[in-house]
Amino acid sequence: MATDSWALAVDEQEAAAESISNLQLNEKEDKPKEKPEENGAKAAAGEKTEKTEKTEKTEEDDSEDKAAQSLLNKLIRSNLVNTTNQVEVLQRDPNSPLYSVKSFEELRLKPPLLQGVYAMGFNRPSKIQENALPMMLAEPPQNLIAQSQSGTGKTAAFVLAMLSHVDPNNKWPQCLCVSPTYELALQTGKVIEQMGKFYPEVKLVYAIRGNKLERGMKLQEQIVIGTPGTVLDWCQKLRFIDPKKINVFVLDEADVMIATQGHQDQSIRIQRMLPKTCQMLLFSATFEESVWNFAKRIVPDPNIIKLKREEETLDTIKQYYVVCNSKEEKFQALCNIYGAITIAQAMIFCHTRRTAGWLAGELSKEGHQVALLSGEMQVEQRAAVIERFRGGKEKVLVTTNVCARGIDVEQVSVVINFDLPVDKDGNPDNETYLHRIGRTGRFGKRGLAINMVDSKFSMNVLHRIQEHFNKKIEKLNTDDLDEIEKIAN
Numbered sequence: 120m121a122t123d124s125w126a127l128a129v130d131e132q133e134a135a136a137e138s139i140s141n142l143q144l145n146e147k148e149d150k151p152k153e154k155p156e157e158n159g160a161k162a163a164a165g166e167k168t169e170k171t172e173k174t175e176k177t178e179e180d181d182s183e184d185k186a187a188q189s190l191l192n193k194l195i196r197s198n199l200v201n202t203t204n205q206v207e208v209l210q211r212d213p214n215s216p217l218y219s220v221k222s223f224e225e226l227r228l229k230p231p232l233l234q235g236v237y238a239m240g241f242n243r244p245s246k247i248q249e250n251a252l253p254m255m256l257a258e259p260p261q262n263l264i265a266q267s268q269s270g271t272g273k274t275a276a277f278v279l280a281m282l283s284h285v286d287p288n289n290k291w292p293q294c295l296c297v298s299p300t301y302e303l304a305l306q307t308g309k310v311i312e313q314m315g316k317f318y319p320e321v322k323l324v325y326a327i328r329g330n331k332l333e334r335g336m337k338l339q340e341q342i343v344i345g346t347p348g349t350v351l352d353w354c355q356k357l358r359f360i361d362p363k364k365i366n367v368f369v370l371d372e373a374d375v376m377i378a379t380q381g382h383q384d385q386s387i388r389i390q391r392m393l394p395k396t397c398q399m400l401l402f403s404a405t406f407e408e409s410v411w412n413f414a415k416r417i418v419p420d421p422n423i424i425k426l427k428r429e430e431e432t433l434d435t436i437k438q439y440y441v442v443c444n445s446k447e448e449k450f451q452a453l454c455n456i457y458g459a460i461t462i463a464q465a466m467i468f469c470h471t472r473r474t475a476g477w478l479a480g481e482l483s484k485e486g487h488q489v490a491l492l493s494g495e496m497q498v499e500q501r502a503a504v505i506e507r508f509r510g511g512k513e514k515v516l517v518t519t520n521v522c523a524r525g526i527d528v529e530q531v532s533v534v535i536n537f538d539l540p541v542d543k544d545g546n547p548d549n550e551t552y553l554h555r556i557g558r559t560g561r562f563g564k565r566g567l568a569i570n571m572v573d574s575k576f577s578m579n580v581l582h583r584i585q586e587h588f589n590k591k592i593e594k595l596n597t598d599d600l601d602e603i604e605k606i607a608n
């Protein structure tokens with residue numbers, strides 16, 4: 120990717136991003152996260168309020184949460200997520216000579232691409248790449264559906280495939296990549312920029328709202344990356360792209376994409392315009408039934424690669440609960456715990472932003488160094504808060520669930536559920552409970568989880584969580600300092 124051409128692309132991208140932020144209020148696609156303010160009455164009503172709040176969440180909110188979470192993961196991650204799990208490969212043709220590689224050399228990449236890969240500090244392919252890259256680079260092209268958790272190297276894999284397949288002498292779009300939001304598209308663009316650093320002939324353009332092109336023009340860039348609505352417009356209405364000349368189509372973050380029906384439909388409409396010979400690649404971090412159904416519509420005759428998530432376990436976690444009558448009592452219990460034992464770093468989960476904000480304020484007044492992660496923060500701000508916390512600048516992180524899903528802070532030894540996790544129907548959210556306090560079996564680090572119970576309703580939730588995991592949650596009396604001291608040993 121030429122520096123000059125790239126500089127131009129970056130300018131375009133910034134201009135586009137800027138005009139997008141001006142457009143966002145009126146336009147649905149690419150709209151920034153925006154949530155109604157919690158009101159005082161709601162917060163005072165406790166868990167039931169949360170239930171109503173969650174029920175009222177729209178499909179759009181959910182997809183924005185997912186997209187924001189995905190972006191946050193990308194921003195706070197500096198390298199590969201290690202996984203010990205096996206890759207499951209299902210090939211369309213069992214006799215196909217596809218194989219797995221252990222080095223980038225074996226892939227016979229174009230020299231500038233190999234140079235780009237090494238310049239990014241990649242020494243060898245990640246688990247998913249070992250299997251996905253040979254398939255994606257095979258001749259004739261193979262279709263692929265790949266699922267592996269966030270951070271396992273999917274983006275790097277399909278970027279390498281796109282860069283490998285373009286013919287730089289042809290001055291028209293040949294690879295099309297769709298992402299759920301423009302922020303995610305820009306992140307992928309950055310990877311293309313880095314990996315294509317030594318391949319200046321290949322150029323990239325963003326098909327995102329705000330990137331207004333002159334009517335009637337034909338794009339010369341070989342790679343187009345954008346959001347489904349704009350990509351569809353550019354192929355169909357505005358005809359900047361000739362879809363019949365596309366030979367690689369990538370659909371990234373399928374699980375986030377399907378959270379919005381509109382994106383799903385647009386993606387399918389794009390796919391229908393592409394030639395039968397076009398290689399279809401689809402990536403997802405999770406793989407529930409709905410993703411699979413969508414994937415099958417986008418990718419005909421796929422090879423399938425799945426990397427199972429490492430099992431989280433509660434085996435090494437000591438779990439307790441504390442009975443209180445109000446949030447003030449819960450706060451007092453928390454102070455007693457802090458007074459009795461030394462806690463290196465703790466994460467505290469609240470139901471609502473309002474409670475989280477209140478608690479962070481109270482803890483600060485008590486002299487704690489507190490970081491607050493809150494829903495109204497921009498994703499970049501959240502990433503900065505997490506970085507500071509990881510760096511040990513603050514010892515307590517107070518957060519709501521939405522902000523902290525998927526955040527892995529290894530040094531956190533104590534997790535406090537100031538409010539227990541419940542789903543939109545008010546039932547225990549076991550999965551979230553596990554994610555908050557669980558440790559992957561491999562690390563096996565010991566941890567402490569303390570649950571605050573303040574009503575019959577939350578006591579019932581606690582019992583059901585206990586039953587679900589079949590692990591006893593012990594009662595803790597926080598007025599008894601000796602008892603608290605014991606749990607730390």
Ligand SMILES: Nc1ncnc2c1ncn2[C@@H]1O[C@H](COP(=O)(O)OP(=O)(O)OP(=O)(O)O)[C@@H](O)[C@H]1O
Pocket residue numbers: 189192193196197198199200239240241242243244245248267268269270271272273274275276404
């Ligand atoms: N082979 C490799 N060796 C070392 N680091 C790698 C390799 N492949 C990717 N990485 C790095 O690991 C991190 C995660 O990679 P990548 O973004 O491709 O994962 P992902 O699975 O696409 O994640 P997401 O689902 O969030 O998009 C990035 O920082 C990337 O630069």
